[in-house]
Amino acid sequence: MWKDYSLSYIRKNRASSFSVLAAALIAAAFLSLLFSLMYSMWDYERTRIVAEEGDYHARLTGRIDEEKLELIRGWANVESAVVRKQGAEGENTVVDIRLKDPSDIYEEMPKIAALAGIPENQTEYHDQLLSLFLVRSPRDPDGAMMLALFAAVSVFACIALILVIHNAFAVFMNDRVHQFGILSSVGATPGQIRFCLLQEAGLLCALPVLFGNLAGMAAAAGLLEGINLYLKKAAPDRLPSHFVFHPAVFLLSVLCAAVTVWASARIPAGRLSRLTPLEAIRGGGEFSLKRKKHSPILSLLFGVEGELAGNALKAQRKALRAAGLSLILSFLAFTLMESVLSLSRLSTQITYWDRYQNAWDVMITVKNTQIAPFGKTEELSRIRSLSGVRDVLAYQKARAQRLLTDGELSGAFREAGGFRDGTGERLVSAPLIILDDEAFLSYCGQIGAPERLDGVIVYNEVRDDRDPNFRKRKVLPYLQEDADTAVLYKYGQEEAVTVPVTAYACQTPVLREQFGVEDPHELVHFLPASLWEKIGETLGETETDLTIRVLAEEGASMETQNGQETPGGLETLDSLEEEINGLLEGYETESENRLRARLESDRAYDALMTLFGSFCALLALFGISSVFLNTLSFVRQRRREVARYLSVGMTPCSVGKMFFVEALVLAGRPALITLPLAALIVAWFLKTSYLDAGLFIRHAPVVPVLLFLAAIFAFVGLAYYLGARKLLRCSLTELLRDESAV
Secondary structure, eight states, X not given: OHHHHHHHHHHHOHHHHHHHHHHHHHHHHHHHXXXXXXXXXXXXXXXXXXHHHOSOSEEEEEXXXXXXXXXXXXXXXEEEXXXXXXXXXXXXEEEEEEESXXXXXXXXXXXXXXXXXXXXXXEEEOHHHHHHTTOOOSSOTHHHHHHHXXXXXXXXXXXXXXXXXXXXXXXXXXXXXXXXXXXXXXXXOHHHHHHHHHHHHHHHHHHHHHHHHHHHHHHHHHHHHHHHHHHXXXXXXXXXXXXXXXXXXXXXXXXXXXXXXXXXXXXXXXHHHHSOHHHHHHHTTSOOOSSOOOOHHHHHHHTHHHHHHHHHHHHTHHHHHHHHHHHHHHHHHHHHHHHHHHHHHHHHIIIIIITTTTTOSEEEEETTOOXXXXXXXXXXXXXXXXXXXXXXXXXXXXXXXXXXXXXXXXHHHHHTTTTSSOSSEEEEEOOEEEEOHHHHHHHHHHHTOOOOSSSEEEEOEXXXXXXXXXSSOOEEEOBOTTOSEEEEEETTSSOEEEEEEEEEESOOOSOSOOOSSSOTTOOOEEEEHHHHHHHHHHHOOBOSOEEEEEEEOTTTSOBOTTSOBOTTHHHHHHHHHHHHHHHTTTSOXXXXXXXXXXXXXXXXXXXXHHHHHHHHHHHHHHHXXXXXXXXXXXXXXXXXXXXXXXHTTOOHHHHHHHHHHHHHHHHHHHHHHHHHHHHHHHHHHHHHHTOOHHHHHHHOOHHHHHHHHHHHHHHHHHXXXXXXXXXXXXXHHHHHSTTTTO
């Protein structure tokens, strides 16, 4: 009987049934879209990092034999330890390590290294991959925090979508209070009423939830392919992103929607089943307050209408809870997402574009080429002689180590605590930056050092690690400048060479490089390629690729204060990049120019802002749809209330003003709650990332946030206008006539 009754009601009340069906379908689709996009983007980033850098959490370099390798593999949390590069006898072995639980990797790896007898500074962490698992690097805290904030915003978005389903059921079932009161009066038990309502929920939502999830996955796949097409021309070498199906993601999406439908139906069903027949027949759907409450602010601003609106909102707080919370969460998600992307963009601007604006214009990576022979080639000379080229520097990196004693350290560094381990000496990393001879001589002239090709220049600065601000690092003199030779050791081994020190410098060549970031105590040495030819065999191999840094003529690639390039700058650098690649056609190369890279970076941020902004806008529309659903029941639920006001002398204009105040409060509440909360979250992020608050305020997404808020005001106002107009068009007699105004 109840099945036939539910089917009959659904067929005869298509509008209200369709609102529940549509809410379940749309919310399930967007839940599935959100989960699918987040997982596919996460998997894309993980795949890209693994393809480019390797699938490991940490890397140990040193003399690791089979016995030490077994000790590493025997560590409880080690999932795998794979030899990446097997060294010959007396040579270094490189081992890639994966942990079962990498959350404490920065505490565990020093212990694993000590177990294998490897110095801590010969441990390399895969920070980018670890940040995807929300493991925060003490050297680069931005990565994991950014992902955590994106995850938090996604959670807000999920809750807002869940509330859409909940609110649709609340309105759908509240409209049936009178009907179930009649059924209860003729013998229907509370259990039967509850079963009937849950049965209707299942009938209405089973297929929409399933199809919504499938539609969400299809939309995610289509969106990712669209992104691939959009970025194909801008970044042709980019690894394409594809939809990735994971059963757990699909089940989570379906389960989330199904549990929401069940809970959303059960809560109002339980409330309806507890009403007595007399309460239900009398009209339990009318909003009322047990005790009137004073609203001083609304009374002061809007008079009697403000007081009435405040009491009406308090009476409707349960009915409007889902709509209000949905609006708050959508506005919070949008505000945070815009703020996070603005912070990320500002961080990139400060730490990359601004810092290296004058350090490079075109960068060419020459694959599988050594600096010593390349520095003598005709191609490098031709690049230097190109029209529009101001400066060219070719360089390659190599690794070495240097043993330092306390006596060699500067007084300022010792006063700051030195190495803090109290051993009196320490083997530190000594990166070697090998410049082509002409560039090295130019660097010597730049710092006033003797123009010699038989020695090294020591970059004599060390970070003051007492200051945690990683954006504006304080530096100290590293060494006393009295030693005229340096002993460089092959990395991780005992072979060494002694080289002359021609100068100590506090200035580096003009490079797109930053030193002392991962290892604050590394001691950088700059040397010419001709010297590397003599000592390279002892110190080991360089990196496989070399880099050519090109500076264009002054003015050709300058940027204005707002970050835009001067007219013709992009075309100039594109043309110069093409010419250089033409001269190097006999080599395998990769190239980029600064203005083109900046343009692509800005496009990527704009695309992200558009994508997430559109999604948050849809969430706001769902919240607004909840308000519209409430206004659909205005005539039945509030007709007696309005009739009382009209009967005591209020004019329709005053009633309309009351509804206006209600809409104003309902739409303004998200701003009053969200903006202070968002400000606190952004302030915390600014503090932990050491970004200047004044600088962020100048780049804050004020216009998008205000437009979003204005849209909320406009649509909530429209919903109340339509509901109020429908009510006020009825006469007093029609309002008081039982059920006739529906």
